[in-house]
Amino acid sequence: MHRFVREGLPTRVVFEPGGRQHVARELERLGHTRAMVLSTPRQHAQATELADSLGKLAVGVFPDARMHTPVEVTERAVAMARDLSADCVIAIGGGSTTGLGKAIALRTDLDQIVLPTTYAGSEVTPILGETVDATKTTLRSLKVVPETVIYDIDLTLSLPTAVTVNSALNSLAHAVEALWAQDPDPVTLLMAREAITTFVACLPRIVTDPGDRDARAAALYGAWLAGTCLATVGMALHHKLCHVLGGTFDLPHAETHAVVLPYVVAYNAPAALEAATVVERVLGAPGATALRTFVDHLGAPTSLRELGMPESGITEAADRCLAAPYYNPRPVEREPLRDLIRDAWAGNPPRADGYGTAAASNTTS
Numbered sequence: 049m050h051r052f053v054r055e056g057l058p059t060r061v062v063f064e065p066g067g068r069q070h071v072a073r074e075l076e077r078l079g080h081t082r083a084m085v086l087s088t089p090r091q092h093a094q095a096t097e098l099a100d101s102l103g104k105l106a107v108g109v110f111p112d113a114r115m116h117t118p119v120e121v122t123e124r125a126v127a128m129a130r131d132l133s134a135d136c137v138i139a140i141g142g143g144s145t146t147g148l149g150k151a152i153a154l155r156t157d158l159d160q161i162v163l164p165t166t167y168a169g170s171e172v173t174p175i176l177g178e179t180v181d182a183t184k185t186t187l188r189s190l191k192v193v194p195e196t197v198i199y200d201i202d203l204t205l206s207l208p209t210a211v212t213v214n215s216a217l218n219s220l221a222h223a224v225e226a227l228w229a230q231d232p233d234p235v236t237l238l239m240a241r242e243a244i245t246t247f248v249a250c251l252p253r254i255v256t257d258p259g260d261r262d263a264r265a266a267a268l269y270g271a272w273l274a275g276t277c278l279a280t281v282g283m284a285l286h287h288k289l290c291h292v293l294g295g296t297f298d299l300p301h302a303e304t305h306a307v308v309l310p311y312v313v314a315y316n317a318p319a320a321l322e323a324a325t326v327v328e329r330v331l332g333a334p335g336a337t338a339l340r341t342f343v344d345h346l347g348a349p350t351s352l353r354e355l356g357m358p359e360s361g362i363t364e365a366a367d368r369c370l371a372a373p374y375y376n377p378r379p380v381e382r383e384p385l386r387d388l389i390r391d392a393w394a395g396n397p398p399r400a401d402g403y404g405t406a407a408a409s410n411t412t413s
């Protein structure tokens with residue numbers, strides 16, 4: 049690698065079991081005394097516990113974060129933050145809660161402290177997806193980058209196995225796509241390889257024993273690595289396709305990533321030797337097939353059909369993917385893409401022939 053541009057983000061990362069005890073210290077570092085705590089309804093008790101532990105430093109809890117960051121929810125949270133004269137938000141939860149904190153920061157410039165409790169990795173990215181009237185748009189802005197992230201594995205021990213596996217596979221997809229990114233840099237490549245190795249080693253252990261603290265710590269480390277990859281380099285066909293599928297058919301975010309990844313690895317492998325080699329080395333067998341077996345053994349969903357996508361949507365999904373050009377290491381062509389989506393819909397094994405014979409070159413579709 050002789051030429052690259054790398055732009056790091058300024059987020060302060062504290063990675064420590066029991067790290068939630070340092071929230072007051074981190075608030076003090078940022079100069080804040082009136083924090084509003086955010087969570088989903090499911091994690092309301094965890095948020096209240098955190099707020100109680102902060103005493104007067106916490107001025108309220110907003111427990112209504114939702115998947116896909118609906119703007120209507122953000123507006124209510126912003127109004128509450130203004131009513132409380134909050135000077136900071138603390139998000140405790142997964143990508144949905146982190147998304148709400150980012151959306152508030154975008155509108156108010158309030159600082160954010162995030163305590164991630166899943167492996168989605170959103171806490172270290174400048175990316176925000178928001179939904180208005182069922183349409184999701186994604187933006188990149190330094191305004192949404194959290195100031196401080198506290199990774200505390202104790203907060204992840206209650207994470208149900210299904211959310212564990214799906215959010216980690218979403219993260220794994222960040223790392224795999226980083227390996228074939230248009231704008232790679234050596235640090236991101238190192239982090240991506242490490243993330244893939246880490247997830248492949250720890251996820252089966254968590255499925256066997258969700259209370260395995262070492263494996264949980266490894267998964268959280270993997271989430272930080274993979275999230276940093278997503279933050280630093282551009283994504284390609286996999287993220288584009290998942291965005292289209294999620295938005296068009298209202299499919300669950302992380303589960304869609306879990307299903308689609310082996311198929312995109314099969315499609316891109318002929319043009320992305322680094323990714324194919326890394327995945328094969330880590331999984332011990334040719335990438336796409338081994339990845340699909342791995343996903344299957346973890347108990348994750350393996351077909352878009354079971355997520356609720358209609359068969360009649362296959363062509364529409366392909367056409368929407370092709371509507372706007374974007375980088376992919378292999379040109380994205382209509383027929384092979386339709387075949388890929390059809391296989392992912394049915395849950396067929398990914399094709400060993402890599403979905404057709406397109407030239408393996410670095411071009412935009």
Ligand code: NAD
Nearest residue numbers: 088090116142143144165166168170173175206207215301
């Ligand atoms: P999530 O945040 O929606 O969480 C899923 C459910 O699990 C929620 O009900 C949540 O409260 C619950 N939960 C989370 N942690 C828990 C715990 N420790 N114990 C018990 N319950 C827990 O799921 P996610 O996969 O983390 O996030 C998905 C969202 O994140 C999507 O909207 C996606 O678009 C977004 N995302 C954004 C980025 C980015 O960079 N902007 C990256 C990845 C994902």
